Amino acid sequence: xxxxxxxxxxxxxxxxxxxxxxxxxxxxxxxxxxxxxxxxxxxxxxxxxxxxxxxxxxxxxxxxxxxxxxxxxx
Amino acid sequence: xxxxxxxxxxxxxxxxxxxxxxxxxxxxxxxxxxxxxxxxxxxxxxxxxxxxxxxxxxxxxxxxxxxxxxxxxxxxxxxxxxxxxxxxxxxxxxxxxxxxxxxxxxxxxxxxxxxxxxxxxxxxxxxxxxxxxxxxxxxxxxxxxxxxxxxxxxxxxxxxxxxxxxxxxxxxxxxxxxxxxxxxxxxxxxxxxxxxxxxxxxxxxxxxxxxxxxxxxxxxxxxxxxxxxxxxxxxxxxxxxxxxxxxxxxxxxxxxxxxxxxxxxxxxxxxxxxxxxxxxxxxxxxxxxxxxxx
Numbered sequence: 001x002x003x004x005x006x007x008x009x010x011x012x013x014x015x016x017x018x019x020x021x022x023x024x025x026x027x028x029x030x031x032x033x034x035x036x037x038x039x040x041x042x043x044x045x046x047x048x049x050x051x052x053x054x055x056x057x058x059x060x061x062x063x064x065x066x067x068x069x070x071x072x073x074x
Numbered sequence: 075x076x077x078x079x080x081x082x083x084x085x086x087x088x089x090x091x092x093x094x095x096x097x098x099x100x101x102x103x104x105x106x107x108x109x110x111x112x113x114x115x116x117x118x119x120x121x122x123x124x125x126x127x128x129x130x131x132x133x134x135x136x137x138x139x140x141x142x143x144x145x146x147x148x149x150x151x152x153x154x155x156x157x158x159x160x161x162x163x164x165x166x167x168x169x170x171x172x173x174x175x176x177x178x179x180x181x182x183x184x185x186x187x188x189x190x191x192x193x194x195x196x197x198x199x200x201x202x203x204x205x206x207x208x209x210x211x212x213x214x215x216x217x218x219x220x221x222x223x224x225x226x227x228x229x230x231x232x233x234x235x236x237x238x239x240x241x242x243x244x245x246x247x248x249x250x251x252x253x254x255x256x257x258x259x260x261x262x263x264x265x266x267x268x269x270x271x272x273x274x275x276x277x278x279x280x281x282x283x284x285x286x287x288x289x290x291x292x293x294x295x296x297x298x299x300x301x302x303x304x305x306x307x308x309x310x311x312x313x314x315x316x317x318x319x320x321x322x323x324x325x326x327x328x329x330x331x332x333x334x335x336x337x338x339x340x341x342x343x344x345x346x347x348x349x350x351x352x353x354x355x356x357x358x359x360x361x362x363x364x365x366x367x368x
Binding site: 003008014 | 112114125128129132133135136138139140149
């Protein structure tokens, strides 16, 4: 799961499309994508992922934590 | 007294059977409907074929972003496929999305030929994103080339390219593609006709390539160039049409040149034709070009 989320984070880093990344993450289940990213960060830390990878996950989590009103603003 | 008891017939314990049946039904409903089993953190090799396909696309998109072939190969290894590159190519052929097909092929080529380094990793742009997400694009150039592949020029090409912005979704420039056996054949244009079909959503250059005995050829490289850009792609990604077929989206009134293979005759001054529908409304048509090996 953590690697799947990392893949989503890696591709998000390139295309910057939150909607597309959300589509990828909801494949994991019914929870909010942010929840999966948070779980992935925990697992990644446990498994000793590189700092660079964890930062990618954290950056994606940050994007989901931005209030919707800010995201929708032009 | 004993005789009176003997007259009463003993009933079998049906209530136990009924209880068992009710328990089974209740358990079935509970586990299948109310609290179905949810598998999490299963290894990728246990996924069903649809999810494996999704997983491969994820790996390919990730590879497109980070160009880390070692990591991509390790991830693909988790699927325990016998022929990793073959699986990627097969999936690209059955992929409904051309952009997905393209990233899968790029990764397959990188797996097959790991010493060919993709040299350009584009900065993220909205054009790329649009191409990745909206799957309206046309087929599938497997490789994208520019004359001088510098980041700056490539970015410019993406933003000003008249037609094939979809090619940007590859975001990969390979210095030497997988060997194409048809490269050295001097293909010649044998048919050039205008297609007026209002059901086409785009103006296309439809190319079909045949060998010397008239059989369609896959993996034939087609190069389309125009005043400020160039794009290369290959036949074979639309087997439902023909394995020798490929197409390219034109942006009228841009003028295009088309060449098949490395030494095929260059067909010049191609542009989208004007067509009229039943109500005499003008629309842009398409071109069909047939190339044959001598």
